[in-house]
Amino acid sequence: MHLAGSMPALPAAVAFSGGADSTALLVQCVRAWPGQVHAIHVHHGLQAAADGFVRHCERMCALWDVPLHVEHVDARHAPGESPEDAARNARYATLAASARGAGLASVLLAQHADDQVETILLALSRGAGLPGLAAMPRSFERHGMRFERPLLDVHAQEIRDWLRSEGIDYVEDPTNTDTAFTRNRIRRDLLPALATAFPQFRETFARSARHAAQANGLLTALAQEDLARAGSPPAIDALRSLARARQANLLRHWLRQSHGAAPSTAQLEELLDQVEACSTRGHAIRIKVAKGFVERTGAHLSFTAPPVA
Missing domain, CATH: 3.40.50.620 (HUPs)
Structure with missing residues (x-):
């Protein structure tokens, strides 16, 4: 050992x-x-x-x-x-x-x-x-x-x-x-x-985990670059200029890093649908994410959560 x-x-x-x-x-x-x-x-x-x-x-x-x-x-x-x-x-x-x-x-x-x-x-x-x-x-x-x-x-x-x-x-x-x-x-x-x-499963699983970690690192770096351009909180027009997968990557990163919130797959898909539909000033967004809400505030998204008791 x-x-x-x-x-x-x-x-x-x-x-x-x-x-x-x-x-x-x-x-x-x-x-x-x-x-x-x-x-x-x-x-x-x-x-x-x-x-x-x-x-x-x-x-x-x-x-x-x-x-x-x-x-x-x-x-x-x-x-x-x-x-x-x-x-x-x-x-x-x-x-x-x-x-x-x-x-x-x-x-x-x-x-x-x-x-x-x-x-x-x-x-x-x-x-x-x-x-x-x-x-x-x-x-x-x-x-x-x-x-x-x-x-x-x-x-x-x-x-x-x-x-x-x-x-x-x-x-x-x-x-x-x-x-x-x-x-x-x-x-x-x-x-x-x-x-x-699979007698070598520990080694092969660990290798797959390392590959996933490397890919996740690349996605994190991309999210940081996209968020720097979109702003924090992100501007809706800047989000809409990205492909849907990059929007999802940016939003996960923003919610996790800035608010400690992890959206479910269903919540994130609904949020992406609302961003896609947000082509007019009057389009409202309010999506439940984790213990709070992602909302439209003017030209940007915002996240609000109830105060901790």
Whole structure:
């Protein structure tokens, strides 16, 4: 088992749950950069076993002489928000804040090759576009912190085999076998079938994700150029001068970057139809997008959302 990618910015934190993947990552990092690695454990408070996870992490970090930061978060989801999304968003924000508070330069995450395949399959099941099919990037920035995924090329079984060969203990999260979660059904039912039909599926899926990420980067660059010409908020006449696909690309980018809003396919198609029909000053536009509305304001589009309670 090996850590992929370039050396992370040090000193670094490892997001340490106590499970197999983050345990392997933490041990590898401590061996590679002694004295330069901390561990951050996020206590989500969502299951009875959470306190036991903290005790395990404390014991292991004491054994390895690794500073441990335990952070408690409220990861309950809002109405209409998925529990997985709520927990993930709270986790990233907490990891970034904890790392900054400890004077650390980056956070390392333990997602591996099987996690990447699951992410791609989930994206396909939802009819995702290129951003979803690009799956998880090897590195990214969020909440003002650099995040890295050094295990994206490593198979889940390889991680467990390595821990067993090293005699290193870890905990099993009981939610990992709960088939109420789609990821767990994919792991149990689909991955073994893929391994039988396509033995190299992890590598080929990862290659497709990299191609999608590259194409998505090109579309983002094009959207930035088109938005610079159309203005922000975009002028309707400038939008209408573009081909429909470029209009869609620009509008997705504008809504995501300026307003954090992601239109559904149906919402975006309706908005494009209204832009196409907007040939007179009196033509009104008001389309529901995410939690707000895209409207015509004079010669431009605008986005309004209700205030956060």
